[in-house]
Amino acid sequence: MSDHVEEQEMEAEALEAIFDVSFSVVHDAQPFVWSVRLVPVDCGGDESEELEHNHVAVKLVATIPPTYPEDCGPELDVEIERGLAEQHREEILGVARDEADANEGMPAIFAVCEAVRGWLADNNEKGLEDVSMHAQMMRKKKDEERSKAKQEQKFESQKKAEEMTEAELEEIAVRKRRADGTPCTEENFLAWKEQFDKEMEEEAAREVAEREREGGSNKKKGAATEIKSRRDAEREGRPTGYELFSGKAGTMNLEALEAAAEEAEEGSDEDDAVTVEDLDVDENLFDDDDDLDDLDFDDDDCDEEEPEI
Structure with missing residues (x-):
């Protein structure tokens, strides 16, 4: 199979895909003969709609030479199907041949069909055959x-x-300048470069100032953190108020005092009794003798209910 035959068969397949049943192969061997039925409005095969909207119709017949499209164009003819006279056939044939000449050296049948259909659309009137x-x-x-x-x-x-306002004309000029762009010359490039360098220097200065501010802020945060850590460490060694009152820090132990009083009452052995010396008492709390004068250590007081801590 030669390259021309393969190219012609590919064009036939494309035309069949485009025009569907309107395209037909009249002769399937070289020279090929193709036929395309053309109307102004494509109604998708609906005959009633086609009769309503299309008052004219023709059939384009193309005979394909063996060396088409490289060396020569197609041989064209037009057959009237509806609504046209012989003089219209000659006119349509002239339109088709002009379009084929305009597409010399390339597949042209589709372009020819579109040109003919355009003529039909412009002349889609009843009674043209009269x-x-x-x-x-x-x-x-x-x-x-x-x-x-x-x-x-x-x-x-x-x-x-002509009646366009100056604002409209200026808008058109602006759009044109945007589409064309600004030509680059040495003068406008140097002006742009100077402005660009200035912007870069300002940006660098802003970054340096920002880093300096961030550095000062970090130093202040570090000093505050160090002071807080030192204060927290100092507080860790101090007893709480509850520990001071309950005797867990060695100031007073009410449970031990009660136990000593009960042992003394029951007359326990001296070895087993809890003595004052066994108590864990902070003597510094009793340095003020005036406070001890108000205390009454009668046995009845020991029987009272222990105050809630």
């Missing part, structure tokens, strides 16, 4: 009206463009 003088005059009148409407639309567009 070639009588009256019908031709009516069509000519419609063509003139259509041409006049296009000219008026073009004039309105030009008038609107």
Whole structure:
């Protein structure tokens, strides 16, 4: 299989995928012959909608030479299916051939089909097949009206463009400058470089100042932490208020005092009795004799309920 045949078959597969049932292979050996049915509006195969929306239809027939598309273009013909006269066929054929020439050297059938369909869309009117003088005059009148409407639309567009305000023109100029960009010259580059270096120096100065502030703050935090640690260490060796009152730190032991009183009452052996000397008493608490005068150590006091600590 030559390269031309392979390329032609690939184009046929692409056309079939695009136009579906509207595309058909009339002759499947070289020279290939392909046919494509074309209408202004694609209705997806719905015949009733097609008759309603499409007043004209043609069939494009392309004969593919063996060396197409590299060395020559396709041989084209047009068959009228609905709503057109012979003069329209010649006009459509001219459009198709012009498009094929514009795509010389490359696959052109799809582009030709689109050009023909564009012509059909512009002329999708009822009664074009009527070639009588009256019908031709009516069509000519419609063509003139259509041409006049296009000219008026073009004039309105030009008038609107001329009436643009200065702000709109400036906005257009700004958008154009953004799209084009700023050309780089030695002068504007040096100006940019100077501004860039200045910004970098300011950024470096800010970073140095920030580091200095962070360093001073860390020193203050370190000194405060050291003082707190020293105070915590000093507090660790001190007894709590409860320990001082309950005798756990050696100041007074009420339980031991009660035990001594009970042993004295029961007359226990001197060896087993708890004596004052056995008590763990802080004598410094009793240096003030005036406070001892108010104490009454009668036996009845020992029977009283121990105060809650």
